[in-house]
Amino acid sequence: MLLAGAALAYASGVMAGAGEARPGDLDPAMKSYATAAVGVVSASILFALQEWSARGRGIALPGVVCGLGIAALLGIAAMDPGPTMQAGNPQNVLLVVVDTLRSDRTELPVGDGLRERTPHLAQLASRGTRYASAYSQAPWTMPSTASMMTGEYPGQHGAYSLTGRLSAPVPVLAEILRESGYQTAAVVSHGFVSKGVGFGQGFDAFDDALVIGKNTHRERSSGKVTDRALKWLGSRDADAPFFLWLHYFDPHYEYLDNPDWPWADDYDGWLKTTPHEIAGLRVQRHRLGPDDLGWLSDLYDEEIAYTDREIGRLIDALGQQGLLDDTVVIFVSDHGEAFGEHGWIGHTLTVHEELVHVPLFWYAPGGQSLTIASVVETRSLFWSLMDHLGIAWQPDSPSRRPLPTREEPDAYAVSGVSLLDAPLMSGKTSVQTSIRTNDATLIVDRLRGSEAYYDRSADLDENAPLAADEGAAALRARLADWEQRFPTTEAATREIDAEEIELLKELGYL
Numbered sequence: 001m002l003l004a005g006a007a008l009a010y011a012s013g014v015m016a017g018a019g020e021a022r023p024g025d026l027d028p029a030m031k032s033y034a035t036a037a038v039g040v041v042s043a044s045i046l047f048a049l050q051e052w053s054a055r056g057r058g059i060a061l062p063g064v065v066c067g068l069g070i071a072a073l074l075g076i077a078a079m080d081p082g083p084t085m086q087a088g089n090p091q092n093v094l095l096v097v098v099d100t101l102r103s104d105r106t107e108l109p110v111g112d113g114l115r116e117r118t119p120h121l122a123q124l125a126s127r128g129t130r131y132a133s134a135y136s137q138a139p140w141t142m143p144s145t146a147s148m149m150t151g152e153y154p155g156q157h158g159a160y161s162l163t164g165r166l167s168a169p170v171p172v173l174a175e176i177l178r179e180s181g182y183q184t185a186a187v188v189s190h191g192f193v194s195k196g197v198g199f200g201q202g203f204d205a206f207d208d209a210l211v212i213g214k215n216t217h218r219e220r221s222s223g224k225v226t227d228r229a230l231k232w233l234g235s236r237d238a239d240a241p242f243f244l245w246l247h248y249f250d251p252h253y254e255y256l257d258n259p260d261w262p263w264a265d266d267y268d269g270w271l272k273t274t275p276h277e278i279a280g281l282r283v284q285r286h287r288l289g290p291d292d293l294g295w296l297s298d299l300y301d302e303e304i305a306y307t308d309r310e311i312g313r314l315i316d317a318l319g320q321q322g323l324l325d326d327t328v329v330i331f332v333s334d335h336g337e338a339f340g341e342h343g344w345i346g347h348t349l350t351v352h353e354e355l356v357h358v359p360l361f362w363y364a365p366g367g368q369s370l371t372i373a374s375v376v377e378t379r380s381l382f383w384s385l386m387d388h389l390g391i392a393w394q395p396d397s398p399s400r401r402p403l404p405t406r407e408e409p410d411a412y413a414v415s416g417v418s419l420l421d422a423p424l425m426s427g428k429t430s431v432q433t434s435i436r437t438n439d440a441t442l443i444v445d446r447l448r449g450s451e452a453y454y455d456r457s458a459d460l461d462e463n464a465p466l467a468a469d470e471g472a473a474a475l476r477a478r479l480a481d482w483e484q485r486f487p488t489t490e491a492a493t494r495e496i497d498a499e500e501i502e503l504l505k506e507l508g509y510l
């Protein structure tokens with residue numbers, strides 16, 4: 001009987017968690033109190049029913065008992081505890097995510113020192129902390145972004161399948177900030193972080209009107225993201241702090257030639273006059289010579305430069321409105337991009353350097369200008385925000401790991417991909433995990449049963465795997481320990497229709 005009550009209580013908890021987030025949903029103490037109360041009432045109902053039927057009585061009294069029980073349940077549901085958290089340091093928060101931006105394209109000077117792709121980002125980075133070795137928790141948008149929004153690894157938040165979604169009851173940043181008195185808003189331009197896949201949780205205003213539909217990824221959207229963000233900033237309540245999340249999309253394939261930058265103008269090869277859907281590019285990738293790959297890379301740089309200019313316009317406006325004195329600005333990408341490295345074009349399949357090493361800058365008013373070289377995980381920005389804003393959120397969580405404020409000799413970063421449910425165009429599925437320390441990288445391929453070990457100081461790009469030695473054994477042990485601490489939960493999934501399958505193909509995911 002108690003077990004039945006507990007099962008009902010659990011089901012009630014799951015149902016409460018699966019609904020739209022409401023203020024008051026998040027206080028863990030209140031939630032467990034309410035869940036326990038629901039369990040006690042449920043158990044009482046079942047007990048009364050069992051007793052009654054055992055004595056061979058009619059239905060009238062059970063009906064009354066049930067009615068009373070339901071009334072009690074409704075009473076508990078209506079008992080809204082109201083806002084329960086308080087930010088001790090309620091500064092505004094601007095989180096800027098640029099899709100598909102490799103870390104090495106945001107460094108200045110880059111390569112020959114002549115190509116300034118991201119001057120505005122460089123300026124922002126110079127005013128705060130630049131994490132030079134930041135690693136995303138996955139090589140594609142949904143799991144990586146969900147990790148930033150929850151502070152958890154993909155195996156914990158569950159949004160790691162191509163047919164997946166971010167679903168309650170994992171609490172997300174916007175819910176926690178709203179519960180702490182923030183206005184919350186988002187402007188996103190990628191379907192993998194839209195309302196349809198669960199990323200609208202906790203937002204007062206969630207603008208996914210720019211989300212790529214069929215063919216619209218062949219239009220630029222960064223300018224529109226900035227326009228919409230500025231519009232929302234102008235309409236907000238100036239008396240309450242805000243959390244604004246922006247997701248820019250343009251560096252994602254398909255890369256468009258931008259007349260304001262000349263970098264891709266000189267190419268005259270076969271790709272220029274041949275339709276080049278990414279799936280077709282992958283099939284023909286062995287035909288791509290250095291000039292062809294260089295052209296794709298130049299187009300990519302132009303998309304980055306254009307997006308940087310639009311972010312610059314946003315940051316300038318914040319400065320003119322005096323908001324930079326009271327706003328934490330975090331800049332990050334969700335994953336990188338391959339231009340032939342490790343035999344691949346685009347992203348999603350592996351956890352190699354070019355796909356998981358991303359830019360990460362943290363600017364806070366009054367903070368110091370600093371570069372940290374130790375490896376960090378992008379999900380840590382969640383925990384740093386909790387600390388910086390003075391929000392006591394799950395202080396004992398095993399996932400808790402803020403960004404370091406000084407070098408960390410023993411740092412590590414884990415990334416992973418687990419794609420089994422949706423065979424990719426190339427016929428490949430992928431289950432890989434990587435662990436990086438400041439000195440070395442170990443990539444384990446679960447499907448092939450193989451591993452690769454690299455020296456980060458001599459071979460950051462992971463071109464020449466080393467023979468496994470004591471160092472590899474130490475990393476293997478460390479990864480095994482990590483896996484024990486963070487066991488993978490089942491992926492949350494959603495139905496996808498024919499139109500979405502077509503779009504996912506165009507974007508290179510299927």
Ligand SMILES: [Zn+2]
Nearest residue numbers: 099100141334
């Ligand atoms: Zn992405």
